[in-house]
Amino acid sequence: MSNASIPAASRPLSAAAAERFAREVAKYPADQAQSAVMACLAIVQQEQGYVSLESEKVVADFLGMPQIAVHEVTTFYNMYNQHPVGKFKLNVCTNLPCQLRDGARALAHLEKKLGIHMGDTTPDGLFTLQQSECLGACADSPVMLVNDRTMCSFMSEDKLDQLIDGLRSASAGGAA
């Protein structure tokens, strides 16, 4: 069963996060607080940019579940960041159907353009480059997600260049 507030012993999250946790838990029957685990992890990530082991502990304590069970959720879904990431997280699908339609080439092009390897973040903190599992848009390959939300399809090298240049410009102009 959930606590009323985040434990004082480990308080990496704000009081607002605790209130949001409680609102999520309230959506479920009293004995099913664990059903809110994904929503709580999303709140953590919105507030901190990633889900640390300490934050997993806070969520676990709040929901009354083992920390390892929270960790299993964090590590199963690649929308949860286990480490700090750049301002723009780029996930390129490299599953087999996309591999057959230039998915790997798109990833290699981004590595070259950004000067980093898959899994790394650019020194300026702007871009993190990752692979992803199937995004459910195989016919649109090469496909990628920006910040877990914006799907980009048919990403030719020209379109990849435009995307990166556009994000750089938007960032320099103060837009997210």
Ligand code: FES
């Ligand atoms: S394999 Fe890439 S979207 Fe399905």
